[in-house]
Amino acid sequence: MAGKREKKSYVTTEEKIKAAARKVFMQKGYGASRTRDIAEEAGINLALLNYYFRSKEKLFHEIMMERVQHLFGAVAPIINDPSLSLESKMEKLASAYIDMLLENPDLPMFVLNELRKQPDLFKSQMNIEQLLKNSSFIKQLREKRSDVEPAQYLMNIMGLMLFPFLAKPVLLATGLAGEKNFGTLMNQRRQLIPKWIKAILQTK
Amino acid sequence: MAGKREKKSYVTTEEKIKAAARKVFMQKGYGASRTRDIAEEAGINLALLNYYFRSKEKLFHEIMMERVQHLFGAVAPIINDPSLSLESKMEKLASAYIDMLLENPDLPMFVLNELRKQPDLFKSQMNIEQLLKNSSFIKQLREKRSDVEPAQYLMNIMGLMLFPFLAKPVLLATGLAGEKNFGTLMNQRRQLIPKWIKAILQTK
DNA sequence: TTTTGATTTAATCAAATGATTAAAACAAAA
DNA sequence: TTTTGTTTTAATCATTTGATTAAATCAAAA
Numbered sequence: 454m455a456g457k458r459e460k461k462s463y464v465t466t467e468e469k470i471k472a473a474a475r476k477v478f479m480q481k482g483y484g485a486s487r488t489r490d491i492a493e494e495a496g497i498n499l500a501l502l503n504y505y506f507r508s509k510e511k512l513f514h515e516i517m518m519e520r521v522q523h524l525f526g527a528v529a530p531i532i533n534d535p536s537l538s539l540e541s542k543m544e545k546l547a548s549a550y551i552d553m554l555l556e557n558p559d560l561p562m563f564v565l566n567e568l569r570k571q572p573d574l575f576k577s578q579m580n581i582e583q584l585l586k587n588s589s590f591i592k593q594l595r596e597k598r599s600d601v602e603p604a605q606y607l608m609n610i611m612g613l614m615l616f617p618f619l620a621k622p623v624l625l626a627t628g629l630a631g632e633k634n635f636g637t638l639m640n641q642r643r644q645l646i647p648k649w650i651k652a653i654l655q656t657k
Numbered sequence: 658m659a660g661k662r663e664k665k666s667y668v669t670t671e672e673k674i675k676a677a678a679r680k681v682f683m684q685k686g687y688g689a690s691r692t693r694d695i696a697e698e699a700g701i702n703l704a705l706l707n708y709y710f711r712s713k714e715k716l717f718h719e720i721m722m723e724r725v726q727h728l729f730g731a732v733a734p735i736i737n738d739p740s741l742s743l744e745s746k747m748e749k750l751a752s753a754y755i756d757m758l759l760e761n762p763d764l765p766m767f768v769l770n771e772l773r774k775q776p777d778l779f780k781s782q783m784n785i786e787q788l789l790k791n792s793s794f795i796k797q798l799r800e801k802r803s804d805v806e807p808a809q810y811l812m813n814i815m816g817l818m819l820f821p822f823l824a825k826p827v828l829l830a831t832g833l834a835g836e837k838n839f840g841t842l843m844n845q846r847r848q849l850i851p852k853w854i855k856a857i858l859q860t861k
Numbered sequence: 862t863t864t865t866g867a868t869t870t871a872a873t874c875a876a877a878t879g880a881t882t883a884a885a886a887c888a889a890a891a
Numbered sequence: 892t893t894t895t896g897t898t899t900t901a902a903t904c905a906t907t908t909g910a911t912t913a914a915a916t917c918a919a920a921a
Binding site: 569576582602604607608611616655 | 684685686687688689690763766769770772773774776779780785786789790805806808809811812813815816817819820821823824825826827828829830831832833834842845846849852853855856857859860861
Protein backbone atom coordinates (compact mmCIF):
# COMPACT_ATOMS: atom_id res chain seq x y z
CA MET A 454 0.00 0.00 0.00
CA ALA A 455 1.25 3.48 -0.82
CA GLY A 456 4.87 4.04 -1.86
CA LYS A 457 7.83 1.75 -1.38
CA ARG A 458 10.47 4.23 -0.24
CA GLU A 459 12.67 3.43 2.70
CA LYS A 460 11.16 3.70 6.16
CA LYS A 461 12.88 6.30 8.27
CA SER A 462 11.32 5.60 11.64
CA TYR A 463 10.96 2.25 13.29
CA VAL A 464 7.23 2.86 13.42
CA THR A 465 5.93 3.38 9.93
CA THR A 466 3.12 5.83 9.31
CA GLU A 467 0.97 2.97 8.14
CA GLU A 468 1.45 1.18 11.42
CA LYS A 469 0.73 4.36 13.37
CA ILE A 470 -2.56 4.69 11.51
CA LYS A 471 -3.45 1.07 12.04
CA ALA A 472 -2.70 1.32 15.74
CA ALA A 473 -4.91 4.37 16.03
CA ALA A 474 -7.66 2.75 13.98
CA ARG A 475 -7.48 -0.36 16.13
CA LYS A 476 -7.94 1.75 19.23
CA VAL A 477 -10.76 3.95 17.96
CA PHE A 478 -12.67 1.21 16.13
CA MET A 479 -12.47 -1.10 19.14
CA GLN A 480 -13.66 1.65 21.43
CA LYS A 481 -16.56 2.97 19.39
CA GLY A 482 -17.32 0.44 16.69
CA TYR A 483 -17.28 1.11 12.97
CA GLY A 484 -20.37 3.28 12.68
CA ALA A 485 -19.57 5.61 15.54
CA SER A 486 -15.90 6.00 14.64
CA ARG A 487 -14.80 9.18 12.85
CA THR A 488 -11.87 9.12 10.48
CA ARG A 489 -10.80 12.43 11.94
CA ASP A 490 -10.56 10.89 15.40
CA ILE A 491 -8.37 8.14 14.02
CA ALA A 492 -6.14 10.62 12.24
CA GLU A 493 -5.79 12.73 15.37
CA GLU A 494 -5.07 9.66 17.49
CA ALA A 495 -2.35 8.73 15.00
CA GLY A 496 -0.97 12.25 15.07
CA ILE A 497 -1.35 12.71 11.34
CA ASN A 498 -3.40 14.59 8.81
CA LEU A 499 -6.79 13.33 7.73
CA ALA A 500 -5.79 13.27 4.07
CA LEU A 501 -2.89 11.02 4.90
CA LEU A 502 -5.23 8.41 6.22
CA ASN A 503 -7.03 8.35 2.89
CA TYR A 504 -3.70 8.27 1.12
CA TYR A 505 -2.61 5.06 2.87
CA PHE A 506 -5.96 3.36 3.01
CA ARG A 507 -8.41 4.35 0.33
CA SER A 508 -11.39 4.70 2.60
CA LYS A 509 -12.70 4.26 6.10
CA GLU A 510 -14.26 0.99 5.04
CA LYS A 511 -11.02 -0.46 3.66
CA LEU A 512 -9.14 0.54 6.77
CA PHE A 513 -11.81 -1.04 8.93
CA HIS A 514 -11.74 -4.21 6.90
CA GLU A 515 -8.01 -4.64 7.50
CA ILE A 516 -8.36 -4.05 11.21
CA MET A 517 -11.34 -6.35 11.43
CA MET A 518 -9.62 -9.26 9.67
CA GLU A 519 -6.64 -8.81 11.94
CA ARG A 520 -8.82 -8.76 15.06
CA VAL A 521 -10.84 -11.81 14.05
CA GLN A 522 -7.62 -13.66 13.47
CA HIS A 523 -6.33 -12.57 16.85
CA LEU A 524 -9.49 -13.71 18.61
CA PHE A 525 -9.89 -17.08 16.94
CA GLY A 526 -6.41 -17.77 15.64
CA ALA A 527 -5.34 -19.69 18.70
CA VAL A 528 -8.25 -22.10 18.53
CA ALA A 529 -7.59 -23.97 15.29
CA PRO A 530 -4.11 -25.36 16.08
CA ILE A 531 -5.23 -26.70 19.44
CA ILE A 532 -8.56 -28.06 18.31
CA ASN A 533 -6.98 -29.87 15.39
CA ASP A 534 -4.02 -31.45 17.14
CA PRO A 535 -4.83 -35.19 17.21
CA SER A 536 -1.92 -35.85 19.59
CA LEU A 537 -3.72 -34.01 22.40
CA SER A 538 -6.33 -35.67 24.58
CA LEU A 539 -9.69 -33.99 25.02
CA GLU A 540 -8.66 -32.91 28.48
CA SER A 541 -5.33 -31.40 27.51
CA LYS A 542 -7.03 -29.62 24.65
CA MET A 543 -9.28 -27.89 27.10
CA GLU A 544 -6.47 -27.02 29.46
CA LYS A 545 -4.50 -25.51 26.61
CA LEU A 546 -7.51 -23.64 25.31
CA ALA A 547 -8.37 -22.14 28.66
CA SER A 548 -4.82 -21.17 29.41
CA ALA A 549 -4.05 -19.63 26.04
CA TYR A 550 -7.34 -17.82 25.90
CA ILE A 551 -7.37 -16.32 29.35
CA ASP A 552 -3.88 -14.96 28.85
CA MET A 553 -4.79 -13.38 25.58
CA LEU A 554 -8.06 -11.97 26.87
CA LEU A 555 -6.49 -10.40 29.92
CA GLU A 556 -4.36 -8.42 27.53
CA ASN A 557 -7.23 -7.67 25.13
CA PRO A 558 -10.28 -7.41 27.37
CA ASP A 559 -12.63 -5.85 24.87
CA LEU A 560 -11.54 -7.80 21.84
CA PRO A 561 -14.42 -10.30 22.05
CA MET A 562 -17.10 -7.64 22.37
CA PHE A 563 -15.72 -5.71 19.44
CA VAL A 564 -15.43 -8.69 17.12
CA LEU A 565 -18.73 -10.31 18.00
CA ASN A 566 -20.62 -7.06 17.79
CA GLU A 567 -19.23 -6.00 14.42
CA LEU A 568 -19.72 -9.50 13.14
CA ARG A 569 -23.37 -9.27 14.06
CA LYS A 570 -23.78 -6.11 12.03
CA GLN A 571 -21.92 -7.48 9.02
CA PRO A 572 -21.97 -11.27 9.09
CA ASP A 573 -20.26 -11.42 5.70
CA LEU A 574 -17.01 -10.25 7.24
CA PHE A 575 -16.57 -13.73 8.65
CA LYS A 576 -17.39 -15.95 5.72
CA SER A 577 -14.52 -14.60 3.68
CA GLN A 578 -12.03 -15.38 6.41
CA MET A 579 -11.66 -19.10 5.67
CA ASN A 580 -13.76 -22.20 5.63
CA ILE A 581 -13.85 -22.91 9.30
CA GLU A 582 -16.87 -25.00 8.58
CA GLN A 583 -14.84 -27.91 7.20
CA LEU A 584 -11.92 -27.29 9.51
CA LEU A 585 -14.21 -27.60 12.50
CA LYS A 586 -16.36 -30.52 11.46
CA ASN A 587 -13.35 -32.68 10.68
CA SER A 588 -11.41 -31.60 13.74
CA SER A 589 -10.06 -34.11 16.19
CA PHE A 590 -11.83 -32.12 18.90
CA ILE A 591 -15.29 -32.73 17.51
CA LYS A 592 -14.48 -36.41 17.05
CA GLN A 593 -13.34 -36.73 20.64
CA LEU A 594 -16.50 -35.03 21.85
CA ARG A 595 -18.68 -37.38 19.81
CA GLU A 596 -16.86 -40.37 21.25
CA LYS A 597 -17.26 -39.20 24.81
CA ARG A 598 -20.87 -38.03 24.49
CA SER A 599 -22.76 -39.35 21.53
CA ASP A 600 -26.01 -38.19 23.16
CA VAL A 601 -25.29 -34.44 23.08
CA GLU A 602 -24.35 -32.32 20.09
CA PRO A 603 -20.68 -31.31 20.14
CA ALA A 604 -21.77 -27.74 19.41
CA GLN A 605 -23.23 -27.58 22.92
CA TYR A 606 -19.86 -28.24 24.50
CA LEU A 607 -18.09 -25.89 22.19
CA MET A 608 -20.47 -23.15 23.26
CA ASN A 609 -19.83 -24.02 26.88
CA ILE A 610 -16.08 -23.85 26.67
CA MET A 611 -16.02 -20.67 24.67
CA GLY A 612 -18.76 -19.16 26.80
CA LEU A 613 -17.04 -19.89 30.09
CA MET A 614 -13.89 -18.21 28.81
CA LEU A 615 -15.35 -15.31 26.86
CA PHE A 616 -18.47 -14.34 28.77
CA PRO A 617 -16.80 -12.64 31.74
CA PHE A 618 -15.02 -10.34 29.33
CA LEU A 619 -18.20 -9.62 27.41
CA ALA A 620 -20.00 -8.82 30.63
CA LYS A 621 -17.12 -7.01 32.27
CA PRO A 622 -18.86 -3.61 32.43
CA VAL A 623 -21.81 -5.18 34.22
CA LEU A 624 -19.56 -7.04 36.63
CA LEU A 625 -17.78 -3.82 37.49
CA ALA A 626 -20.95 -1.76 37.76
CA THR A 627 -22.67 -4.28 40.01
CA GLY A 628 -19.67 -4.58 42.27
CA LEU A 629 -19.43 -8.28 41.50
CA ALA A 630 -15.83 -7.54 40.62
CA GLY A 631 -13.51 -4.62 41.08
CA GLU A 632 -11.02 -3.75 38.37
CA LYS A 633 -8.24 -5.39 40.39
CA ASN A 634 -10.40 -8.28 41.52
CA PHE A 635 -11.39 -9.05 37.95
CA GLY A 636 -7.90 -10.17 37.00
CA THR A 637 -7.73 -12.45 40.01
CA LEU A 638 -11.05 -14.03 39.17
CA MET A 639 -9.94 -14.69 35.61
CA ASN A 640 -6.70 -16.24 36.70
CA GLN A 641 -8.62 -18.59 38.95
CA ARG A 642 -10.75 -19.58 35.99
CA ARG A 643 -7.69 -20.72 34.14
CA GLN A 644 -7.64 -23.82 36.31
CA LEU A 645 -11.33 -23.95 37.14
CA ILE A 646 -12.72 -24.03 33.61
CA PRO A 647 -11.06 -27.31 32.55
CA LYS A 648 -12.33 -28.94 35.74
CA TRP A 649 -15.81 -27.62 35.16
CA ILE A 650 -15.85 -28.83 31.58
CA LYS A 651 -14.76 -32.29 32.66
CA ALA A 652 -17.59 -32.35 35.17
CA ILE A 653 -20.01 -31.22 32.50
CA LEU A 654 -18.87 -33.98 30.19
CA GLN A 655 -19.67 -36.58 32.83
CA THR A 656 -23.16 -35.44 33.79
CA LYS A 657 -26.16 -37.78 33.88
CA MET B 658 -44.10 14.54 27.44
CA ALA B 659 -45.77 16.37 24.58
CA GLY B 660 -49.44 17.37 24.75
CA LYS B 661 -52.18 15.68 26.68
CA ARG B 662 -54.98 15.57 24.10
CA GLU B 663 -56.95 12.41 23.54
CA LYS B 664 -55.25 9.58 21.69
CA LYS B 665 -57.07 8.74 18.51
CA SER B 666 -55.27 5.57 17.48
CA TYR B 667 -54.59 2.57 19.64
CA VAL B 668 -50.92 3.03 18.85
CA THR B 669 -49.82 6.45 19.97
CA THR B 670 -47.25 8.35 17.96
CA GLU B 671 -44.93 8.20 20.94
CA GLU B 672 -45.11 4.44 20.98
CA LYS B 673 -44.58 4.26 17.23
CA ILE B 674 -41.40 6.31 17.65
CA LYS B 675 -40.21 4.20 20.54
CA ALA B 676 -40.80 1.00 18.60
CA ALA B 677 -38.84 2.37 15.67
CA ALA B 678 -36.06 3.61 17.94
CA ARG B 679 -35.90 0.24 19.64
CA LYS B 680 -35.47 -1.46 16.30
CA VAL B 681 -32.89 0.92 14.83
CA PHE B 682 -30.85 1.38 18.01
CA MET B 683 -30.73 -2.38 18.61
CA GLN B 684 -29.66 -3.00 15.04
CA LYS B 685 -26.97 -0.34 14.73
CA GLY B 686 -26.15 0.88 18.21
CA TYR B 687 -26.40 4.46 19.40
CA GLY B 688 -23.51 5.99 17.47
CA ALA B 689 -24.37 4.52 14.11
CA SER B 690 -28.10 5.20 14.36
CA ARG B 691 -29.51 8.18 12.47
CA THR B 692 -32.53 10.03 13.80
CA ARG B 693 -33.79 10.21 10.23
CA ASP B 694 -33.75 6.43 9.97
CA ILE B 695 -35.76 6.19 13.15
CA ALA B 696 -38.27 8.75 11.92
CA GLU B 697 -38.64 6.96 8.61
CA GLU B 698 -39.02 3.59 10.32
CA ALA B 699 -41.76 5.13 12.45
CA GLY B 700 -43.43 6.61 9.41
CA ILE B 701 -43.24 10.15 10.75
CA ASN B 702 -41.44 13.41 10.17
CA LEU B 703 -38.02 14.01 11.63
CA ALA B 704 -39.17 17.13 13.46
CA LEU B 705 -41.86 15.14 15.18
CA LEU B 706 -39.27 12.92 16.75
CA ASN B 707 -37.60 15.93 18.31
CA TYR B 708 -41.00 17.22 19.38
CA TYR B 709 -41.76 14.11 21.40
CA PHE B 710 -38.28 13.41 22.68
CA ARG B 711 -36.08 16.44 22.96
CA SER B 712 -33.02 14.83 21.46
CA LYS B 713 -31.51 11.65 20.11
CA GLU B 714 -29.76 11.14 23.43
CA LYS B 715 -32.92 11.43 25.50
CA LEU B 716 -34.72 9.00 23.23
CA PHE B 717 -31.85 6.57 23.46
CA HIS B 718 -31.76 6.84 27.21
CA GLU B 719 -35.41 5.82 27.48
CA ILE B 720 -34.94 2.86 25.17
CA MET B 721 -31.78 1.81 26.94
CA MET B 722 -33.34 1.83 30.42
CA GLU B 723 -36.23 -0.19 29.10
CA ARG B 724 -33.91 -2.74 27.46
CA VAL B 725 -31.69 -3.15 30.52
CA GLN B 726 -34.79 -3.77 32.58
CA HIS B 727 -35.98 -6.32 30.06
CA LEU B 728 -32.66 -8.16 30.07
CA PHE B 729 -32.05 -8.25 33.81
CA GLY B 730 -35.53 -7.73 35.20
CA ALA B 731 -36.29 -11.43 35.49
CA VAL B 732 -33.19 -12.18 37.56
CA ALA B 733 -33.85 -10.28 40.77
CA PRO B 734 -37.15 -11.92 41.78
CA ILE B 735 -35.75 -15.42 41.30
CA ILE B 736 -32.37 -14.79 42.87
CA ASN B 737 -33.94 -13.22 45.92
CA ASP B 738 -36.65 -15.75 46.64
CA PRO B 739 -35.53 -17.52 49.84
CA SER B 740 -38.23 -20.16 49.43
CA LEU B 741 -36.46 -21.60 46.38
CA SER B 742 -33.61 -24.08 46.66
CA LEU B 743 -30.40 -23.39 44.82
CA GLU B 744 -31.35 -26.00 42.26
CA SER B 745 -34.82 -24.73 41.56
CA LYS B 746 -33.45 -21.21 41.28
CA MET B 747 -31.22 -22.38 38.49
CA GLU B 748 -33.97 -24.26 36.74
CA LYS B 749 -36.21 -21.21 36.88
CA LEU B 750 -33.43 -18.92 35.70
CA ALA B 751 -32.54 -21.10 32.75
CA SER B 752 -36.12 -21.58 31.70
CA ALA B 753 -37.19 -17.95 32.00
CA TYR B 754 -34.06 -16.70 30.31
CA ILE B 755 -33.99 -19.02 27.35
CA ASP B 756 -37.61 -18.24 26.58
CA MET B 757 -37.00 -14.52 26.70
CA LEU B 758 -33.79 -14.73 24.69
CA LEU B 759 -35.34 -16.80 21.93
CA GLU B 760 -37.75 -13.92 21.45
CA ASN B 761 -35.08 -11.23 21.80
CA PRO B 762 -31.95 -12.81 20.34
CA ASP B 763 -29.88 -9.68 20.05
CA LEU B 764 -30.95 -8.03 23.25
CA PRO B 765 -27.87 -9.18 25.20
CA MET B 766 -25.41 -7.98 22.58
CA PHE B 767 -27.09 -4.59 22.36
CA VAL B 768 -27.24 -3.99 26.09
CA LEU B 769 -23.76 -5.25 26.94
CA ASN B 770 -22.17 -3.38 24.09
CA GLU B 771 -23.82 -0.04 24.83
CA LEU B 772 -23.11 -0.53 28.50
CA ARG B 773 -19.45 -0.93 27.68
CA LYS B 774 -19.40 2.39 25.86
CA GLN B 775 -21.29 4.23 28.58
CA PRO B 776 -20.91 2.37 31.87
CA ASP B 777 -22.77 5.14 33.72
CA LEU B 778 -26.03 4.07 32.11
CA PHE B 779 -26.10 1.15 34.50
CA LYS B 780 -25.22 2.73 37.80
CA SER B 781 -28.27 4.93 37.76
CA GLN B 782 -30.58 1.97 37.25
CA MET B 783 -30.68 0.81 40.88
CA ASN B 784 -28.35 -0.45 43.50
CA ILE B 785 -28.01 -4.01 42.37
CA GLU B 786 -24.86 -4.10 44.40
CA GLN B 787 -26.71 -4.43 47.71
CA LEU B 788 -29.55 -6.40 46.21
CA LEU B 789 -27.10 -9.02 44.96
CA LYS B 790 -24.74 -9.27 47.91
CA ASN B 791 -27.60 -9.87 50.32
CA SER B 792 -29.47 -12.20 48.01
CA SER B 793 -30.48 -15.66 49.10
CA PHE B 794 -28.75 -16.95 45.98
CA ILE B 795 -25.30 -15.73 47.01
CA LYS B 796 -25.82 -17.12 50.50
CA GLN B 797 -26.76 -20.53 49.13
CA LEU B 798 -23.70 -20.53 46.89
CA ARG B 799 -21.43 -19.66 49.81
CA GLU B 800 -22.91 -22.48 51.84
CA LYS B 801 -22.42 -25.03 49.11
CA ARG B 802 -18.96 -23.91 48.06
CA SER B 803 -17.08 -21.76 50.52
CA ASP B 804 -13.88 -22.36 48.56
CA VAL B 805 -14.93 -20.59 45.35
CA GLU B 806 -16.21 -17.04 44.94
CA PRO B 807 -19.95 -16.92 44.22
CA ALA B 808 -19.19 -14.50 41.38
CA GLN B 809 -17.58 -17.39 39.51
CA TYR B 810 -20.80 -19.37 39.49
CA LEU B 811 -22.88 -16.36 38.63
CA MET B 812 -20.69 -15.81 35.59
CA ASN B 813 -21.06 -19.46 34.67
CA ILE B 814 -24.83 -19.51 34.81
CA MET B 815 -25.27 -16.26 32.97
CA GLY B 816 -22.56 -17.17 30.50
CA LEU B 817 -24.04 -20.56 29.65
CA MET B 818 -27.37 -18.90 28.95
CA LEU B 819 -26.28 -15.70 27.26
CA PHE B 820 -23.16 -16.65 25.34
CA PRO B 821 -24.81 -18.60 22.51
CA PHE B 822 -26.90 -15.54 21.74
CA LEU B 823 -23.89 -13.24 21.86
CA ALA B 824 -22.00 -15.54 19.52
CA LYS B 825 -24.94 -16.36 17.28
CA PRO B 826 -23.47 -14.76 14.14
CA VAL B 827 -20.33 -16.84 14.54
CA LEU B 828 -22.29 -20.01 15.12
CA LEU B 829 -24.29 -19.39 11.98
CA ALA B 830 -21.29 -18.40 9.89
CA THR B 831 -19.26 -21.42 10.94
CA GLY B 832 -22.11 -23.79 10.27
CA LEU B 833 -22.08 -24.88 13.90
CA ALA B 834 -25.75 -24.06 13.86
CA GLY B 835 -28.30 -23.28 11.19
CA GLU B 836 -30.99 -20.70 11.86
CA LYS B 837 -33.51 -23.48 12.45
CA ASN B 838 -31.06 -25.67 14.34
CA PHE B 839 -30.19 -22.80 16.68
CA GLY B 840 -33.62 -22.79 18.29
CA THR B 841 -33.44 -26.54 18.86
CA LEU B 842 -30.04 -26.27 20.48
CA MET B 843 -31.26 -23.54 22.80
CA ASN B 844 -34.31 -25.51 23.81
CA GLN B 845 -32.08 -28.43 24.70
CA ARG B 846 -30.02 -26.12 26.87
CA ARG B 847 -33.07 -25.28 28.92
CA GLN B 848 -32.74 -28.67 30.60
CA LEU B 849 -29.02 -29.15 30.13
CA ILE B 850 -27.79 -25.98 31.81
CA PRO B 851 -29.23 -26.73 35.27
CA LYS B 852 -27.67 -30.18 35.11
CA TRP B 853 -24.34 -28.76 34.05
CA ILE B 854 -24.38 -26.20 36.82
CA LYS B 855 -25.11 -28.87 39.41
CA ALA B 856 -22.17 -30.86 38.11
CA ILE B 857 -19.99 -27.78 38.26
CA LEU B 858 -21.00 -27.14 41.86
CA GLN B 859 -19.87 -30.63 42.83
CA THR B 860 -16.45 -30.67 41.20
CA LYS B 861 -13.32 -31.78 43.02
C1' DT C 862 23.29 19.40 -7.31
C1' DT C 863 19.43 18.24 -9.63
C1' DT C 864 15.84 15.20 -10.36
C1' DT C 865 12.42 11.97 -9.18
C1' DG C 866 8.93 9.86 -6.82
C1' DA C 867 7.01 9.11 -2.30
C1' DT C 868 4.99 11.49 1.70
C1' DT C 869 2.49 15.11 4.02
C1' DT C 870 -0.25 19.16 4.48
C1' DA C 871 -3.87 22.97 4.09
C1' DA C 872 -7.95 24.01 1.90
C1' DT C 873 -12.11 22.69 0.14
C1' DC C 874 -16.40 19.83 -1.39
C1' DA C 875 -20.58 17.58 -1.27
C1' DA C 876 -23.40 14.90 1.45
C1' DA C 877 -25.16 13.64 5.86
C1' DT C 878 -26.79 14.76 10.33
C1' DG C 879 -29.00 16.63 14.72
C1' DA C 880 -31.80 20.22 15.62
C1' DT C 881 -34.94 24.37 15.16
C1' DT C 882 -38.52 27.37 13.29
C1' DA C 883 -42.62 29.04 11.45
C1' DA C 884 -46.63 27.75 9.62
C1' DA C 885 -50.29 24.41 8.49
C1' DA C 886 -53.62 20.76 9.82
C1' DC C 887 -56.45 18.91 13.10
C1' DA C 888 -59.59 17.65 16.82
C1' DA C 889 -62.05 18.87 20.79
C1' DA C 890 -64.39 22.61 23.51
C1' DA C 891 -67.15 26.63 23.71
C1' DT D 892 -69.07 28.05 13.95
C1' DT D 893 -65.41 29.85 16.17
C1' DT D 894 -61.76 29.28 19.27
C1' DT D 895 -58.02 26.95 21.52
C1' DG D 896 -54.26 24.14 22.16
C1' DT D 897 -52.07 19.92 20.28
C1' DT D 898 -49.91 17.50 16.54
C1' DT D 899 -47.57 17.39 12.14
C1' DT D 900 -45.08 19.13 8.30
C1' DA D 901 -41.81 21.57 5.02
C1' DA D 902 -37.97 24.34 4.95
C1' DT D 903 -33.81 25.65 6.78
C1' DC D 904 -29.37 25.92 9.86
C1' DA D 905 -25.02 25.01 11.53
C1' DT D 906 -21.90 21.15 12.16
C1' DT D 907 -19.94 17.10 11.19
C1' DT D 908 -18.09 13.82 8.20
C1' DG D 909 -15.79 11.07 4.43
C1' DA D 910 -13.24 12.21 0.69
C1' DT D 911 -10.48 14.88 -2.88
C1' DT D 912 -7.28 18.23 -4.81
C1' DA D 913 -3.39 20.91 -5.57
C1' DA D 914 0.56 22.24 -3.74
C1' DA D 915 4.54 21.78 -0.49
C1' DT D 916 8.14 18.85 1.72
C1' DC D 917 11.41 15.42 1.90
C1' DA D 918 14.70 11.76 1.15
C1' DA D 919 17.09 8.94 -1.95
C1' DA D 920 19.09 8.30 -6.75
C1' DA D 921 21.44 10.09 -10.64
